[in-house]
Amino acid sequence: MNKNDFTIRLEDTGDRREVEELIRGSFWNVYRPGCSEHYVIHVLRNDPAFVKELDFVMIKQGRIIGQNMFMKTVIEGDDGREVEVLTMGPICIANDLKRQGYGKELLGYSLEKAAEMGFGAVLFEGNIGFYGKSGFDYASRFGIRYHDLPEDADASFFLCKELISGYLDGVTGVYQTPKGYYVDDKDVEEFDKSFPPKEKLKLPGQIF
Numbered sequence: 001m002n003k004n005d006f007t008i009r010l011e012d013t014g015d016r017r018e019v020e021e022l023i024r025g026s027f028w029n030v031y032r033p034g035c036s037e038h039y040v041i042h043v044l045r046n047d048p049a050f051v052k053e054l055d056f057v058m059i060k061q062g063r064i065i066g067q068n069m070f071m072k073t074v075i076e077g078d079d080g081r082e083v084e085v086l087t088m089g090p091i092c093i094a095n096d097l098k099r100q101g102y103g104k105e106l107l108g109y110s111l112e113k114a115a116e117m118g119f120g121a122v123l124f125e126g127n128i129g130f131y132g133k134s135g136f137d138y139a140s141r142f143g144i145r146y147h148d149l150p151e152d153a154d155a156s157f158f159l160c161k162e163l164i165s166g167y168l169d170g171v172t173g174v175y176q177t178p179k180g181y182y183v184d185d186k187d188v189e190e191f192d193k194s195f196p197p198k199e200k201l202k203l204p205g206q207i208f
């Protein structure tokens with residue numbers, strides 16, 4: 001990767017199908033046999049919590065090679081407050097360009113733009129191996145719990161980064177995944193039929 005061989009811009013309506021194809025290719029068989037993320041973004045673009053100013057595509061030689069998006073959500077504070085935060089994703093990079101630094105560049109750019117808009121923190125489910133390099137830490141270190149997770153369960157998948165230093169000082173509470181992320185498997189199946197057939201495989205390392 002070279003810092004001059006890509007650009008990042010907002011997603012256009014005309015990019016949508018190409019972005020969904022990219023996501024489908026990148027997530028396919030990674031976390032489950034097949035994937036649902038291409039349908040998730042398809043639905044989320046019309047969700048009131050979707051932040052259209054933070055819906056990015058990464059372009060290299062005219063081709064969309066990466067994407068990232070954000071949604072607004074809240075931490076339900078233990079003291080009764082609702083603290084507005086962002087959640088993120090799907091984020092992905094094209095299969096043939098993974099592990100070359102593009103994801104880190106796209107993530108860094110997106111977070112910078114989110115900070116410029118005044119958002120205070122980003123929380124989501126992810127792998128500390130990748131996100132830790134961009135300043136994310138376990139959300140438990142900030143006193144934030146994942147909804148519906150038993151107290152003694154492993155929450156190391158749940159990550160947080162403050163965009164405004166100290167934004168979560170004095171806040172403890174429960175993070176809520178925006179409802180829009182919960183899609184029906186049947187709807188995913190139906191939507192997936194509009195793409196070329198692809199084999200679903202059960203592979204080691206999948207979490208669902």
Ligand SMILES: CC(C)(COP(=O)(O)OP(=O)(O)OC[C@H]1O[C@@H](n2cnc3c(N)ncnc32)[C@H](O)[C@@H]1OP(=O)(O)O)[C@@H](O)C(=O)NCCC(=O)NCCS
Nearest residue numbers: 026027091092093098099100101102103104126129130133
């Ligand atoms: C996750 C993803 C966006 C990362 O993008 P990428 O371009 O492959 O990652 P980068 O090359 O920028 O990696 C940045 C750093 O994170 C590390 N890293 C990347 N993916 C990692 C992983 N899955 N596990 C552990 N570390 C990882 C890299 O080694 C690199 O470290 P370095 O800076 O010390 O060299 C991309 O691999 C992808 O699209 N994956 C499939 C979809 C997905 O899982 N999306 C995220 C859902 S939460």
